[in-house]
Amino acid sequence: xxxxxxxxxxxxxxxxxxxxxxxxxxxxxxxxxxxxxxxxxxxxxxxxxxxxxxxxxxxxxxxxxxxxxxxxxxxxxxxxxxxxxxxxxxxxxxxxxxxxxxxxxxxxxxxxxxxxxxxxxxxxxxxxxxxxxxxxxxxxxxxxxxxxxxxxxxxxxxxxxxxxxxxxxxxxxxxxxxxxxxxxxxxxx
Amino acid sequence: xxxxxxxxxxxxxxxxxxxxxxxxxxxxxxxxxxxxxxxxxxxxxxxxxxxxxxxxxxxxxxxxxxxxxxxxxxxxxxxxxxxxxxxxxxxxxxxxxxxxxxxxxxxxxxxxxxxxxxxxxxxxxxxxxxxxxxxxxxxxxxxxxxxxxxxxxxxxxxxxxxxxxxxxxxxxxxxxxxxxxxxxxxxxxxxxxxxxxxxxxxxxxxxxxxxxxxxxxxxxxxxxxxxxxxxxxxxxxxxxxxxxxxxxxxxxxxxxxxxxxxxxxxxxxxxxxxxxxxxxxxxxxxxxx
Numbered sequence: 001x002x003x004x005x006x007x008x009x010x011x012x013x014x015x016x017x018x019x020x021x022x023x024x025x026x027x028x029x030x031x032x033x034x035x036x037x038x039x040x041x042x043x044x045x046x047x048x049x050x051x052x053x054x055x056x057x058x059x060x061x062x063x064x065x066x067x068x069x070x071x072x073x074x075x076x077x078x079x080x081x082x083x084x085x086x087x088x089x090x091x092x093x094x095x096x097x098x099x100x101x102x103x104x105x106x107x108x109x110x111x112x113x114x115x116x117x118x119x120x121x122x123x124x125x126x127x128x129x130x131x132x133x134x135x136x137x138x139x140x141x142x143x144x145x146x147x148x149x150x151x152x153x154x155x156x157x158x159x160x161x162x163x164x165x166x167x168x169x170x171x172x173x174x175x176x177x178x179x180x181x182x183x184x185x186x187x188x189x
Numbered sequence: 190x191x192x193x194x195x196x197x198x199x200x201x202x203x204x205x206x207x208x209x210x211x212x213x214x215x216x217x218x219x220x221x222x223x224x225x226x227x228x229x230x231x232x233x234x235x236x237x238x239x240x241x242x243x244x245x246x247x248x249x250x251x252x253x254x255x256x257x258x259x260x261x262x263x264x265x266x267x268x269x270x271x272x273x274x275x276x277x278x279x280x281x282x283x284x285x286x287x288x289x290x291x292x293x294x295x296x297x298x299x300x301x302x303x304x305x306x307x308x309x310x311x312x313x314x315x316x317x318x319x320x321x322x323x324x325x326x327x328x329x330x331x332x333x334x335x336x337x338x339x340x341x342x343x344x345x346x347x348x349x350x351x352x353x354x355x356x357x358x359x360x361x362x363x364x365x366x367x368x369x370x371x372x373x374x375x376x377x378x379x380x381x382x383x384x385x386x387x388x389x390x391x392x393x394x395x396x397x398x399x400x401x402x403x404x405x406x407x408x409x410x411x412x413x414x415x416x417x418x419x420x421x422x423x424x425x426x427x428x429x430x431x432x433x434x435x436x437x438x439x440x441x442x443x444x445x446x447x448x449x450x451x452x453x454x455x456x457x458x459x460x461x462x463x464x465x466x467x468x469x470x471x472x473x474x475x476x477x478x
Contacts, residue, residue, distance in 0.1 A: 025243070029236055037231035047232075047409055048443075054231060058239045124225045131226060146226040174219025175212075181222055188221060 017065055025062055033058075035075075036082055038147050043086040043139060045132030057085050072157075079144065079158045087136045119187060130180050131173075138173040141166050232409070234318045320384045320406055322450060323415015329437045329454060337454030342393045342400040348380035356381055360390040360405035361447050362471050369394050370467030371460055374401075384410060401453035403468065408448045412441055425462035427469070440465065445475030 013031075016024035036057050040050035060081055068077060131142060140159060144150045152163040152170075159166065191199065203210050325345040332340050344350075356379030357363045368376050371394065378393040389406040406412070419430035419441060429442035439452045442465050449468050451461060 026236065026240075029239065033231040033235060034228050037235070038227075038229045041229050042226050048411075048448075051232065051235065051411070054235055055239050055242060059242055062243055120225075123222075124227075127222050127225045131223070142223055143226065146223045147228060171216060174216045174223065176219070177222045178215040178219035184222065185218065188218070 014065065014068065028061070028065075029058055032078060035148065036078070039079070039082045039143055040086055042128055042131055042143050042147050043083075044089065045129050049089065053082075053085050053089055057082050060085065076154075076158050079148070083136075083140050083158075090136065123184060123187060126181060126184065127177065130177055133180075134173060134176060138169050138176065141169045142173040142177075145170060232318045234411075318385065318409060319411050319413050320387075320389055320404070321413045321415065322404065322452070323413065323417070326417060326432065326434070326437065326439065326452065327415055329452070330434060332436075332454065338395070338398050338400050341402050341452060341454055342377060342395055344378070344380050345382070345391055345402075345404070348382040348389075348391050351379060351381045353379050356390050356392065359388050360392060360403075361445070361475055362392075362405075362468075365467075365471050367467070370464040371396070374399075399455075401451060401456055401464065403464065404450040404452070405468070406448050406450075408443055408446050410448060412448065412450050414439075424458055424465065427462055427465050429465060442469065444469040444472040447472040447475060 013024045013028045016027075033054065037050055037054045040053035040057070041047060044050055044053065057078075061078065064081075068074070131139060134142065141155050144155045144158060150158070152166045155166045156163045203213060322345065328340050329337065353376075354363065359381060374394040374396040376392060377395040377400065378391070380391045380393075382389050382391070384406070387407045387410050389404055389410065392403045392405070394401055394403070404412070414432055417432050417434050420433050422429060422431045424431075424440065427442065429440045432439035432441070437452065437454055438456045438461060439450065440461055441448065441450045443449065447468070449465075449472075451464055453461070456464070
């Protein structure tokens with residue numbers, strides 16, 4: 001049994017699952033683990049929480065796999081499960097990450113070439129922390145766009161809204177990030 | 190993307206409108222920041238955790254109709270085979286024990302040497318992101334209170350004594366003035382072990398015939414507990430997880446970039462809370478280091 005392409009693993013895996021192939025779930029996990037973990041990590045800004053959420057999501061996916069009948073794209077279905085799990089988790093346990101300190105730290109850094117990758121990592125961490133603080137409404141399109149590279153239409157399908165709404169929320173997210181991480185302007189140029 | 194004509198119109202407008210330029214610049218900078226978010230790689234060890242949870246869950250969560258046929262058939266067979274194997278091993282172990290052949294292998298050998306089942310090297314962590322305390326905790330289940338001191342203060346498999354300042358520094362405690370979290374207790378032993386890329390420190394505190402151990406690990410490392418599981422709880426307002434075993438008082442908690450496991454046979458709730466507070470206060474703000 002093969003996992004199929006990244007876009008359509010569900011047909012093979014679902015068939016295999018129904019046939020009782022024990023490797024089906026593992027293949028499904030392998031095909032989507034980075035996707036699920038990345039979204040959870042960027043949503044929460046916390047690797048430990050992302051670990052737990054990834055487990056939770058896959059358990060949910062496995063449990064509901066029999067109910068999935070190709071009425072939507074598998075990834076769309078998966079994204080919804082991930083985002084719902086992240087939002088539920090955020091409701092249960094609100095966490096705030098102080099991004100200002102990251103920004104200050106980077107402002108103080110000079111830019112010798114050997115430290116470029118270090119600075120890039122610091123910027124990523126600062127952005128991740130700032131994104132984790134966004135409201136779920138703004139955060140979801142940002143993550144689907146920049147972590148998953150989805151088009152406005154695809155994001156709209158996942159979130160069940162119009163592409164115009166996605167554009168407006170992305171715009172809002174960009175502005176918030178720009179304001180909150182204004183201290184990074186010097187480093188980014 | 191805008192149509193060419195509209196794009197040209199916007200460009201023309203931006204040449205003259207300062208507030209729109211400012212807003213456009215802000216959006217562009219925000220988008221540039223967001224583009225730093227990319228895919229991250231899922232850590233190792235995730236599948237084994239998911240598989241375990243799924244295996245535990247499936248017999249109860251799937252109805253007979255939903256359950257794949259191989260689960261329904263093979264589980265019964267596996268259970269029967271497992272029971273037969275356990276029975277067989279039990280008989281062998283009983284025979285060996287009777288003739289004194291298993292005694293040393295099953296008992297921790299003391300503070301300065303390795304402990305428990307098989308000794309150092311035979312209980313590797315499940316994955317580089319996990320640190321398994323199972324071999325260390327297992328003997329505590331059946332230990333008498335007198336044995337508890339020896340077991341708790343003994344080295345977890347693979348741990349060796351290191352310089353005190355090194356252990357305290359690795360454990361994020363070098364800034365603290367008090368060397369012990371509880372009055373009357375003193376720092377008896379300080380050991381370290383490497384798990385994957387991480388270092389884990391074991392600190393043993395003792396007073397008379399009472400002792401407790403605290404394992405300090407980087408936050409990305411997860412503890413597992415052999416046969417035991419953990420339940421979420423609060424001890425005097427401190428959020429933590431408790432090892433779900435009535436024969437020990439062990440807790441897992443974390444702050445900043447550290448995760449700790451407090452292992453004891455019989456610490457009272459207020460003592461456990463004091464120990465956790467001590468470590469939490471030392472580790473607060475450590476993620477900014």
